[in-house]
Structure formats: C-alpha cells, structure tokens
Amino acid sequence: MFTDEKNEDEVAGKIRRIISEEVKKEEKVLTFGFDFGSGRESATVELVDKNYSDKNKGEGWYELPDKIGMVVLYASQGPGGTLVANEEMKSAIVDGGMIWEETTAIIKKGNNEEIVVWVNNNSNRGYFDDFINVDF
Amino acid sequence: MEKYPKNFNSPYDGNGEDDEYEFVIPSQFKMGKEEIKRKLGFRDFPKRTIEEKRGLLGSEERVRALDAITTTTLPASKKEIKKGVVLEVAEQNLISPEVLRNNLLVYIGSGTDIEYALALGGEK
Structure with missing residues (x-):
C-alpha cells in the first residue's frame, strides 16, 4: 500500500480536508494538529509499507510494537x-x-x-x- | 428438538442424504430470541444528530473524521456499521481516551482509512 507515494499523499489529503490545515510530511511520518476533545494537540501518523502476519516474521514483515x-x-x-x-x-x-x-x-x-x-x-x-x- | 446439519463442523458434502440429525440443546444454551439478539448485539445503530455526535466525540474535527468514513472494499452498508461502532465506543466508554492518548493505535488494512483512527481518538 505505502510503497506507492500516491497512497501516502491520499492519506495526507484526507487529513488535510478534515482539519482544513496543512499536514507536515517527513519520509513516511505525517504530523498535524488535531482537536481530539481537549483543544489542538499534535498528532502523528506513521505509514508502514509492510505486511503483517503472526506466522511470517523477519525482514520485510511488520513487527507489532x-x-x-x-x-x-x-x-x-x-x-x-x-x-x-x-x-x-x-x-x-x-x-x-x-x-x-x-x-x-x-x-x-x-x-x-x-x-x-x-x-x-x-x-x-x-x-x-x-x-x-x-x-x- | 431441532434439526441441524449433521456435519456442521466439516465441509458440507452436498449429496443431500443424511445431512440432518436431531439433538437436544443443553439448558445453558436455551435463550430467548431477545437474549440472543442482546448477546450478539443484533440491532441497527441509532441515527444521531450532529449535536449528539459532537457530544460523544468531543470535537468538530472528530465529527468531520467520522463523517468522512467510507468503504471501498466492503458493501456500502458496512460504512454505517463503522460509523455506528465509532460512536458506540465513545458512548459506552469502551476504551478510555487516556489509553489512546498514551499508546499507539495500529491500523492493519488494505485501504487508506485514516478517518477511523482520528474519529476514534487515536493520537499516535
């Protein structure tokens, strides 16, 4: 999904339309202000272009944090x-x-x-x- | 006494012969329809006004994220389930806002569905 930069831009665009402000993008990390109910706070979204499986591990596979x-x-x-x-x-x-x-x-x-x-x-x-x- | 598929734990053989048998349902599993519905959560989600949504989610931006939820890989009706669940999570306080404030929300999927994470209150 996120091997294609246009999908990253799509996520950023969705956020931009919700908050009506710019979204900062560095590599695959998006940073923006968002009001979750307590006023504007800093929110981050990290886009990961890996597959996850509980059986397949190792290089190229996503490890749950x-x-x-x-x-x-x-x-x-x-x-x-x-x-x-x-x-x-x-x-x-x-x-x-x-x-x-x-x-x-x-x-x-x-x-x-x-x-x-x-x-x-x-x-x-x-x-x-x-x-x-x-x-x- | 109810009739159930004979091999309901294995693939149906499709030959139409001896595919049903009768058994008695243990008393602990005897529930009324309403109780079954309750246990399954079988219901439509209530229609909410914009004020109710704002009250449950706490901010205009979360409401906008909720309204932006869509579906591309599932039937369109599933969109309403997604929205209904987000509101119910908030209404029933199923997950504390502090849990999402201090920990990661991990979305594993095949779309670019950032709206759920934001509507649910995922900050990281």
Whole structure:
C-alpha cells in the first residue's frame, strides 16, 4: 500500500480536508494538529509499507510494537489470508486496550477479555437471521 | 428438538442424504430470541444528530473524521456499521481516551482509512 507515494499523499489529503490545515510530511511520518476533545494537540501518523502476519516474521514483515492502545483490522487480507485478532496482538495491547475487527471487538481487562459484537441486521441478513430464527 | 446439519463442523458434502440429525440443546444454551439478539448485539445503530455526535466525540474535527468514513472494499452498508461502532465506543466508554492518548493505535488494512483512527481518538 505505502510503497506507492500516491497512497501516502491520499492519506495526507484526507487529513488535510478534515482539519482544513496543512499536514507536515517527513519520509513516511505525517504530523498535524488535531482537536481530539481537549483543544489542538499534535498528532502523528506513521505509514508502514509492510505486511503483517503472526506466522511470517523477519525482514520485510511488520513487527507489532509494544504498548498498543488499539488495533483496528479492516479488509486486512494479505499473503497470509484474512487477518483476525491473535495472541500476539492480545499480548501487545495494554490493559484497557482494544482489538477491533469489523463487527467484533476484544477489550483487554487484566487477564480477561471482554468481547463486544456489533451487528447490523441490514448488512448481515442471512447468517444471523438464520441463527436468530431458531425457535428454542 | 431441532434439526441441524449433521456435519456442521466439516465441509458440507452436498449429496443431500443424511445431512440432518436431531439433538437436544443443553439448558445453558436455551435463550430467548431477545437474549440472543442482546448477546450478539443484533440491532441497527441509532441515527444521531450532529449535536449528539459532537457530544460523544468531543470535537468538530472528530465529527468531520467520522463523517468522512467510507468503504471501498466492503458493501456500502458496512460504512454505517463503522460509523455506528465509532460512536458506540465513545458512548459506552469502551476504551478510555487516556489509553489512546498514551499508546499507539495500529491500523492493519488494505485501504487508506485514516478517518477511523482520528474519529476514534487515536493520537499516535
């Protein structure tokens, strides 16, 4: 994705349209001001042109950093297939952190996990309707 | 007594013979439809006014990020799930703003979906 500079520019352009200000770009790091609810703060986005897999490691593959607050997985198909939450991610997120994979989230609470399922019946009609319609 | 596919844990053989059998559902799994819906989170997301969105997200810029969320690789209806989830994360305080203020948000995907990260409050 980010081996192509036009995709980097697309990200910067999206941010620029939201904040109506310029975005500073150095190599693959974007820096800009953003109001998250407490006034303008400095935000950074690092664009990484690597694939991630919990099985393939080493050169050219993305290593998850430590102390992640949240992992967001969307349309995350890659060489290893569609990516879902795995033990490596669960280890890397901090207490109170979350892994969000499309319609499901896993929240880390100490040594436990809380699972939240979000489903919209308009887009998931079929599988879930079949399940719901089982009359016990 | 309910009928279920015989080999529901293995690929369906498609020959149409002996593909169903009956079994009793253990009592701990007997739930009413409403309870199943609740456990699955099976529902539509509520429509929110601009004021409600602003109240939940805390800033105009986060609302603009939310409104910019789109989808290119999934059905268009999934866009509403994404937006609904962002608001619900904020409404239910599912993740503390401090967790996102002090730690990284890592997005792994095949698009340039920076809007989620910003709408969710990911600063890094």
